[in-house]
Amino acid sequence: MASRSKKTDTSTPLPTARQLLDWYDRHARDLPWRISPKARKKGAVADPYKVWLSEIMLQQTTVKTVGPYFLKFVEMWPRVEDLAAASSPEVMSAWAGLGYYSRARNLHACAKVVADQHGGTFPQTEDGLLALPGIGPYTAAAVASIAFDQPAAVMDGNVERVVSRLFAIDTPLPVAKTHIKERLNELVPQKRPGDFAQATMDLGATLCSPKKPACALCPWTEECAANAKGIAETLPVKPPKKAKPTRYGSAYWLTDAKGHVLLRTRPPKGLLGGMDEVPGSEWSEQTTQPTTDEAPAKTDWQQLPGKVTHVFTHFALELTVYTAQAATRSKVEGDWVPLDALAQRALPTVMRKIVAHADPEAAKQFRKKA
DNA sequence: AAACCGTGGTA
DNA sequence: TTACCAAGGTT
Known part of the structure; x- marks a missing residue:
């Protein structure tokens, strides 16, 4: 039996991480918590504390909103031990206005665990990170890949959109998440996994946007099954939202x-x-x-x-x-x-x-x- | 597993 | 104006 079906053969070529990383080298966003691809190639390494702090703040929150809060926190508490030593009212006050306040409570709790039980050093594996308060599957994978170069599959809302379009996955969320993660796993490179993770999120945040995606500028435009079918803007399929009383x-x-x-x-x-x-x-x-x-x-x-x-x-x-x-x-x-x-x-x-x-x-x- | 949990920006 | 949505986690 043929290794590829006739349908696949007449479809799109397989996307590669290399294509996305080349795009990222030219178009990476300049963010306060990020090591640029250029600096990273020169040997610069990310500070796990700043990676973790930014990832917690970025949960369901825009880059623009997070910016000033991130800078303020790093100035007030430059190291995880400093944050651990802060009082709860100080931390809650500094977080005020950012929303989802359980994040601030868990942030403080996590800092204390890292400072008191891990000698001020973050665990370097997904499982180790997952055990900390406020760190779920996304954040564990993000910190493991961005701070520690582990080839983890980092799947957030951006990546769900990018991958569902790339392979034209039209199963509604959240059922599609398992399938999306399988396809993502096949794409994650052994080299530069942290840059790959940030690149997929940059792509989703800039070109592969929810509405009016700029497919002509996308490094995967030839490889994208949804673009080939003309259905990119309709993916991913999401369940209807409940009314708000x-x-x-x-x-x-x-x-x-x-x-x-x-x-x-x-x-x-x-x-x-x-x-x-x-x-x-x-x-x-x-x-x-x-x-x-x-x-x-x-x-x-x-x-x-x-x-x-x-x-x-x-x-x-x-x-x-x-x-x-x-x-x-x-x-x-x-x-x-x-x-x-x-x-x-x-x-x-x-x-x-x-x-x-x-x-x-x-x-x-x-x-x-x- | 579905509900709960903030806020600000955009179209 | 309403609706959608943004680097999700916890229970």
Whole structure:
């Protein structure tokens, strides 16, 4: 029997890692955490701590958003031991605004494990990395290949798109992931596996984009089965998304005679876990009348005009904001925080929106500095 | 295994 | 405006 079917023979040539690496040598993005292909050939090696830190930050987060956070973290904590020695509020505050706050909790936990149980050195194998908090299949493979030159199959959303198109895999995600990873494994080179991983992600982030891919510029344009069939833009096939409900609630901006404001720290797990908050009511899907029944003090609350709206991953939120001056500091839970110290707190974006609504002057400190 | 978990940019 | 999506992990 013939080794290749007639259908395959009339299809596209097999793609090679060499084609992609040649493209990467000319078009690699210049990123703060990256060793350029040129520097790498001269012997420069990546710092595993920076590779790991960047990969955690980049989970479901754009390169543009991560940039300033990465630079700030590296400046504040240049080595994994420094991060391990930081306090939890410091780390959560530095992460504030980046989202998916379990990443920050796991980041800190992982730094402590590496510092305390691994002598400050990251494990060099996928399995070793996988055992650390916050490191899943993607990140384990990424750190193993980029920092330690292991030929691991690094599969993220970009790579799923690139490979599903390259081989015209039209099985819907997530079922297709197994098949995609098999095909990816066949492509991973023994030489420069870290550059190959970064190259596939660069390709997906630039040319092989979700919409309007620039197939004419792609190093695999001749090899791409989806391009040959004219169906590149339709791949990968994704399941429909669920509808996003709206929840409603109230937030209570309570200041004292010195102009300090009452903040609380949320429970360590769940939504915005471990972050600070302006005290608030439960968030209900029922559009009940806004109330001060759940406020931190019985006092003369004033309802502010307008609403604060925010969209989370799986629901939208609409908040009514009340303000009041506390007669006394007694009998309230939480911390009284000076208004000029809010930027030092771990306030997620939705809470910064509440600050801006209740006290626009106090919110000015949140503006990004150039 | 499906749900949960943020945010900002883009079309 | 709505919808989609970005270097996913945990439970």
